[in-house]
Amino acid sequence: MTAIIATPAVSAATSTAHADVLLQARGLNAWYGAAQILFDVDLQVHRGEVVALMGRNGAGKSTTLKALMGMLAKRRGAVNFMGRDISKSEPHQAAALGLAFVPEDRRIFTDLTVMENLAVGRQPPRRWPDGSEAPVWTPERLFKLFPNLGEMPQRPGGRMSGGEQQMLTVARSLMGNPFVVLLDEPSEGVAPIIVEQMAQTIVELKSQGVSILLSEQNMHFAELVSDRAYVLEKGQIRYSATMAELSANEEVRRAYLSV
């Protein structure tokens, strides 16, 4: 199938490395068992960016995030994070470097309270390579971002709504003071009010210096928060552009997205 390419997805990746590229994949391939799911995925996340990884159900969005994080048994290709090769790293090693992953199936500890869930995610403060301090998160700061969590610090995770659990999952990963957060379908399966709050949260995180790569099928949500977008189909990047260009490109949206 011929790809509709406005900006080749590899153009930036093949030029000399930018100092502000935090996360980069080149020629990323991944398998579940014998089935190859990702084919030569190239992508980059720069400092201060929110990037949307778009595509229909089954396109390979979650697999891409898992492959970046090192959660798949079989992957091949280059993955670089903050100047380090993490293509052979375990998920906990990537996390220790400041790469966070928020899965779509909200894995909070249902027996633990909000505060205890947050404590589990705590990691030491970090510095940017230039020596400046990276954003440091505490429960107090997170409760400003997620006021409804602040109203239930002692509530067990199992007694929260799906939307509250979603918020807690994001908050817990921020306790690791990540440079980049991989956010899998933040708008999926939660009430519109939570979707709205999640969009505000992402915009706020960006303003605090956290970069985000989010997977998304919801064009409206992606438009609200994203600077750039990659469009996946059948495990391949078919299109890469600014979010505004994707919004304006009806042909690509009709070909690869449900809008």
Ligand SMILES: Nc1ncnc2c1ncn2[C@@H]1O[C@H](COP(=O)(O)OP(=O)(O)O)[C@@H](O)[C@H]1O
């Ligand atoms: N655990 C798994 N085992 C085997 N195949 C899987 C597994 N998870 C996903 N797949 C397949 O990989 C492809 C991409 O899935 P996924 O990355 O979850 O897509 P998306 O997140 O874009 O909806 C789909 O064809 C899906 O059926």
Ligand SMILES: [Mg+2]
């Ligand atoms: Mg998915």
